Amino acid sequence: MPITPVLNPRYRDPHAYPHGVAWQDGQFIPVSEAKISVLDYGFLHSDATYDTVHVWDGAFFRLDAHIERFLGGVERLRMTLPVSTEDLRDILHGCVALSGHRRSYVEMICTRGWSPDFSRDPRKSGNRFLAFAVPYGSVANAEQMRRGLHVRVTDVTRIPPGSVNPAIKNYHWLDLIGGLYQAYDHGAETALLLDSDGNIAEGPGFNVFAVKDGALLTPEHGVLAGITRRTVLEIGQEEGREVREGALSKEALCAADEVFVTSTAGGVMPVTRIDDAPVRDGTVGPVTEAITRTYWAWHADSRYAEPVSYLAPAPE
Amino acid sequence: MPITPVLNPRYRDPHAYPHGVAWQDGQFIPVSEAKISVLDYGFLHSDATYDTVHVWDGAFFRLDAHIERFLGGVERLRMTLPVSTEDLRDILHGCVALSGHRRSYVEMICTRGWSPDFSRDPRKSGNRFLAFAVPYGSVANAEQMRRGLHVRVTDVTRIPPGSVNPAIKNYHWLDLIGGLYQAYDHGAETALLLDSDGNIAEGPGFNVFAVKDGALLTPEHGVLAGITRRTVLEIGQEEGREVREGALSKEALCAADEVFVTSTAGGVMPVTRIDDAPVRDGTVGPVTEAITRTYWAWHADSRYAEPVSYLAPAPE
Numbered sequence: 001m002p003i004t005p006v007l008n009p010r011y012r013d014p015h016a017y018p019h020g021v022a023w024q025d026g027q028f029i030p031v032s033e034a035k036i037s038v039l040d041y042g043f044l045h046s047d048a049t050y051d052t053v054h055v056w057d058g059a060f061f062r063l064d065a066h067i068e069r070f071l072g073g074v075e076r077l078r079m080t081l082p083v084s085t086e087d088l089r090d091i092l093h094g095c096v097a098l099s100g101h102r103r104s105y106v107e108m109i110c111t112r113g114w115s116p117d118f119s120r121d122p123r124k125s126g127n128r129f130l131a132f133a134v135p136y137g138s139v140a141n142a143e144q145m146r147r148g149l150h151v152r153v154t155d156v157t158r159i160p161p162g163s164v165n166p167a168i169k170n171y172h173w174l175d176l177i178g179g180l181y182q183a184y185d186h187g188a189e190t191a192l193l194l195d196s197d198g199n200i201a202e203g204p205g206f207n208v209f210a211v212k213d214g215a216l217l218t219p220e221h222g223v224l225a226g227i228t229r230r231t232v233l234e235i236g237q238e239e240g241r242e243v244r245e246g247a248l249s250k251e252a253l254c255a256a257d258e259v260f261v262t263s264t265a266g267g268v269m270p271v272t273r274i275d276d277a278p279v280r281d282g283t284v285g286p287v288t289e290a291i292t293r294t295y296w297a298w299h300a301d302s303r304y305a306e307p308v309s310y311l312a313p314a315p316e
Numbered sequence: 317m318p319i320t321p322v323l324n325p326r327y328r329d330p331h332a333y334p335h336g337v338a339w340q341d342g343q344f345i346p347v348s349e350a351k352i353s354v355l356d357y358g359f360l361h362s363d364a365t366y367d368t369v370h371v372w373d374g375a376f377f378r379l380d381a382h383i384e385r386f387l388g389g390v391e392r393l394r395m396t397l398p399v400s401t402e403d404l405r406d407i408l409h410g411c412v413a414l415s416g417h418r419r420s421y422v423e424m425i426c427t428r429g430w431s432p433d434f435s436r437d438p439r440k441s442g443n444r445f446l447a448f449a450v451p452y453g454s455v456a457n458a459e460q461m462r463r464g465l466h467v468r469v470t471d472v473t474r475i476p477p478g479s480v481n482p483a484i485k486n487y488h489w490l491d492l493i494g495g496l497y498q499a500y501d502h503g504a505e506t507a508l509l510l511d512s513d514g515n516i517a518e519g520p521g522f523n524v525f526a527v528k529d530g531a532l533l534t535p536e537h538g539v540l541a542g543i544t545r546r547t548v549l550e551i552g553q554e555e556g557r558e559v560r561e562g563a564l565s566k567e568a569l570c571a572a573d574e575v576f577v578t579s580t581a582g583g584v585m586p587v588t589r590i591d592d593a594p595v596r597d598g599t600v601g602p603v604t605e606a607i608t609r610t611y612w613a614w615h616a617d618s619r620y621a622e623p624v625s626y627l628a629p630a631p632e
Contacts, residue, residue, distance in 0.1 A: 006344060007344050007414050008343045008344060011349040025330055028323050029324050029325075037333070037350070043352055043359050047490065098323050109354070116332040118334045118451075157478040157479045160476065163472065163474065163475045163479075164488075173362055174362065174479075174480045180438060184439070
C-alpha cells in the first residue's frame with residue numbers, strides 16, 4: 001500500500017460495532033459514534049475511572065452501589081464529573097431505553113480530558129463524562145457456565161495498591177492481559193494473578209472465592225471491591241455461612257471444595273479446573289449452585305432492582 | 317439540565333484541539349478527527365503500546381530507535397501491527413509533513429482494538445494502528461528550563477515489572493498521576509516515584525539522573541528504557557565520564573551535585589530543588605548544561621537526524 005500524504009477533512013470509519021447507545025457531550029448517539037479523542041488523557045495516560053452496571057430483564061441491579069463507587073473513584077482522581085448525579089442516572093436510563101436492550105452491560109466513564117493547548121498538567125484538563133449500553137456480556141460462555149471454567153494461576157502480580165489504589169476502578173489491565181495470555185499458553189481459559197505476598201488476588205474482571213466446608217473465603221488485599229463480590233458475601237451471610245475476606249494461598253485455593261469467580265459480567269461463575277488438576281471431583285459444586293440461584297433471584301428483589309425507564313410508546 | 321432521551325444519528329464534537337495531523341485506517345485527517353472507539357480495548361483495558369518521537373527543526377531525532385522500541389512492545393503484547401514498517405515510516409513522515417510543523421511531538425500507537433461481537437478474548441480483536449503529529453511540547457516550561465524544576469519525591473511506587481513489563485511502553489499512568497498530585501499538594505512542580513525497593517525510579521514521562529563528582533548515575537530497575545536516557549548515557553561516555561545504571565537512593569539523589577530529568581518531551585531538564593531543599597546551591601550545574609548542549613547539537617548530526625519528507629511545492 002503506497003502511503004499518499006493527502007489530508008482528508010473528515011474521518012470515515014470502516015469498522016463494525018455491536019448494537020448500543022451512548023451518551024457524550026449532551027448527545028445520545030449510536031455506540032458506533034461514541035469516541036474518545038486520541039489526545040484525551042483518559043486514553044493517553046489511562047487517566048480515567050469507570051463503573052459497569054448491568055440490566056437484567058429490564059431492571060438495573062444495584063445501580064446505587066455502582067454509582068457510589070464510581071463517584072468515589074472520580075473524587076479520588078481529583079476529577080469533577082461534568083454532570084450531576086441526578087443527570088447521571090437519567091443518562092444511564094436513557095442509554096438503555098434508547099438501545100431497547102432488556103439485558104445490557106452499561107458503563108459510565110469519567111476521563112481526565114485535555115486542554116486546547118495539550119498541557120501536561122492534569123489540573124488544566126476539562127474532565128469528560130460518557131456512558132454506553134451494549135448487550136449483556138459474560139466472562140464465561142454458556143458451556144463454561146455449565147461445566148466450569150479452567151483457570152490458570154499465573155506468576156503475574158496484580159498492580160499493587162501502593163502504585164494504584166484499587167478503590168479507583170481503572171483501566172490498567174496490562175497485568176491482567178499478560179496473565180490471560182499466560183493462561184492461554186497453558187491451555188486454560190482465564191487467569192488468576194497474585195498479590196505482592198504471592199497469594200491469590202483476582203483475575204481479568206473478576207474476584208475469586210474458595211468454598212471449604214461450606215465457608216466462603218475471598219482475597220481482600222489489593223483487589224477490586226466488586227459489587228458481585230459484595231453481593232455474594234451478603235448472600236453467604238443470609239444463608240448463615242461463615243464468610244471471610246483475607247489471604248487466600250494457592251494451596252488453599254487448590255484444596256478448596258469449590259471455587260467460583262464473580263463479576264458484573266456473568267455473575268457467579270464456577271471454576272472446576274485449576275492448572276492441570278480438577279477442583280475436588282471437577283464438577284460444579286452445590287454451594288456454587290445455591291449462591292448462583294440466590295444471586296439471580298435477587299435481581300427481582302426491590303432492594304436491588306431498579307426498573308429501566310423504557311420509553312413510553314408514542315400516543316396514538 | 318433535563319436529560320431528554322432522543323437519539324442523534326451523528327455525534328457533534330464541541331471541543332477545541334491543538335493543531336495537528338493524524339493517520340487512522342488509511343486516512344490522514346486533522347488531529348481533531350482522530351478518535352478511538354469507546355469500545356476499543358486500547359481504551360477500556362489500556363491494552364495498547366506506543367512510542368513518541370520528536371521532530372526538531374524539520375528532522376526526526378533517532379526515529380529508528382523509537383520504531384524499534386515500538387515494534388518490540390507490539391510483539392510483547394502479542395499484537396499484529398496492521399501496517400508494514402515501511403508504511404509506518406511513511407505515515408509518520410506524512411503526519412508531520414501535512415501538519416507543516418517544524419518542531420513536533422509525533423506519536424505512533426497500536427491498540428488491541430475490538431471485535432464486532434465485543435468478545436473479551438484479546439485474541440479475537442483486530443489490532444489498530446494510528447499516529448499523530450502535534451506541536452512539540454516539554455515536561456518543563458521555559459522558566460523551569462532556566463531555573464530548574466522543583467521536584468517532590470513521593471511515596472508512590474511505580475507499577476513494578478512483575479506486573480507490567482516496562483519494556484512495553486504503556487499508558488498506565490495512574491501511579492504517576494497520583495504522584496503528580498502529591499507533588500502539587502506540597503508545592504512542587506513534578507514528582508519522582510519509587511521502585512519496589514524504595515529507591516528512586518522515574519517520574520511522569522521522564523527518567524532521572526544524579527551527577528556526583530562528574531559521574532552520571534541513573535536508576536535501572538523497573539524504569540522505561542528512555543531514548544533520551546540512552547542518548548545522555550552515550551553523551552556521558554563520549555565525554556569520558558563515568559556513567560552507571562543502578563540503584564539510586566533518595567539520600568544519594570539529595571546529596572548529588574546536580575540532578576536532571578530526561579524525556580523526548582523536553583530533552584535534558586535541570587532539577588534544582590528536591591522536596592524543600594536545593595540541589596547543591598540551587599542553580600543549574602555545569603554538567604547538566606554541557607550535556608544539554610551536546611544533546612541539542614546531536615539533533616543536527618546525521619547519525620541521529622532524519623529530515624522529514626515535507627511535501628514538495630506543486631509544480632508550476
